[in-house]
Amino acid sequence: MNIAIRYYTKTGNTKKLADAIAEVCNVEAETVAEPLTEDVDILFLGSAVYAAGIDNSIKEFLKNISVNVGCIYSFSSAALLESTFGQVKKEAEANGLKISDDEFHCRGAFKLIHRGRPNDEDLKNAQEFAKRIIN
Template sequence: MKVAIRYYTKTGNTKKLAEAIGSAINIEAKTVDEPLTEDVDILFLGSAIYGAGIDKKIKDFIANINVNVGEVVNFSSAALIESTYGQVKKQVEAKGIKMSENEFHCRGAFKFVHRGRPNEKDLKDAQEFAKRIIN
């Protein structure tokens, strides 16, 4: 099974999740600045909410996928909303790619809100999530 991890972060929260997922399944987490260059069965895609929406870099990454992707698995962090799933799903399905029903989301620190998140438990939970998806 071919797996890739891509993410976008401004604060570092989603990067922490991406690296935790990568360490659990022995895949290097890369930013969305690095396009997919080969077909993948599973794409773990990490994002966060900035000003009530996913960043343009996530939208551009999805729009520019030019390889076969079996399915996208969303992971995210956010200080205020519950998940980026709906916004990412809209972009992924518009591209004709299957969106997994499985996702991982945790709180992310922003200014004075949710300090210390994602924490060690969040990172461990992200690792366990990734292992379940792969197995």
């Protein structure tokens, strides 16, 4: 099974989640600046909420996928909104990509809000999410 992990982060919160997932999957987590170069069965895609939306880097990454992707699994963090899933799903489907409704989301720290998040429990939960998907 081919697995890839891509993410976008400004604060480092989503990178922490991506690295936790990468540990379980035994693959390197890379930013969305690194395009997919081979077909993947599973793409874990990490994003966060910035000014109530996903960053354009995520949109561009999805738009420029030129390999076969079996299914995308979204993971995210946000201080205020519940999840980026709806926005990521809309972009993925607009580009003809399959995305699972099974997602992972946790709070992320922003300034004084949710300080210390994602925490160790969040990272463990992200790993459990990944284990469930790959098994």
